Amino acid sequence: MPELPEVETIRNGLRRFVLNKEIKELKIFDKKLTPFLLGYKKLKNDKILEIDRIGKLLIFKFKKSPLFLLVHLKMTGQLVYLPNNSKKLMVGGHSNSGQEKDRENFKHLRFQINFLKGDVLFLNDTRRFAYVKLVNKIELNTIKGKFGLEPLEKIKYSDFLKLLEGRANKNIKAFLLDQSLVSGIGNIYADEILFAAGVLPQRKVFSLKESEKKLIFSNISRILKLAVKKRGTTFSNYIDAEGQTGEFVKLLKVYGRDGQKCQKCQNLILKDRVAGRGTHYCPRCQK
DNA sequence: CTTCTTGTTACTGA
């Protein structure tokens, strides 16, 4: 379930550990990934120069190689860094408990980078939806072109309005989840943004008042930035670079709170299916 | 046993 704030937290954590470290070996454990990693052995002796992110996608850049390594964690993917001579977990995506874990706790190893001094970075993924993929500059640009507005950057309200106009018949939740429109929002933050904006998720875009559009717009950036600050949301026990849980979970107002009282109005939080997803909302606070 | 879960893409039918 990593969405933009969790992926950004992972990126920040990883940057501190793996930049400029020499790669000794790359290993593929899941054959499903092989066709996406053609030529991966050329990365031997190279160094990770930078890790970028667009939406929920991580982009590894290298010092020598002109190729880019893309990592998408999808729902259960974890990127884990283990320092030399340590079994302690340093950086994670999701894990089954908030406790310290060693290597043996990761039973779904898919891909691994060994660094020169014995530390490793690996992809662990239970459900095998996550991918790592090597692409060239042209392919990278094609992929980048499919992403919409980046909420952590300065977005113009006028650009957001234009997007809304083009999707008049869509419901607003489906709009927020569409990565080609606004990137990085998943099921948790879509629900939280709409609660904060006071708008029901099933509302059609054309029905939104100007004031509601403004509130949705401002809350996209506000909530995602706040969540990054809080190091993401620990729901399936995601942990960050320091092995800490994401604190945004304490700030969730509707997600996963169906059947509980709304903190604002005491009404019961409901859960319905909207845009094919479990959707949480307060029928009183959201119009 | 069945049902549900998230992110994304592909497909179908309106």
Next chain:
DNA sequence: ATCAGTAACAAGAA
């Protein structure tokens, strides 16, 4: 062309 709905992907939890 849009949009909603659903299957698929894979595995585990309830």
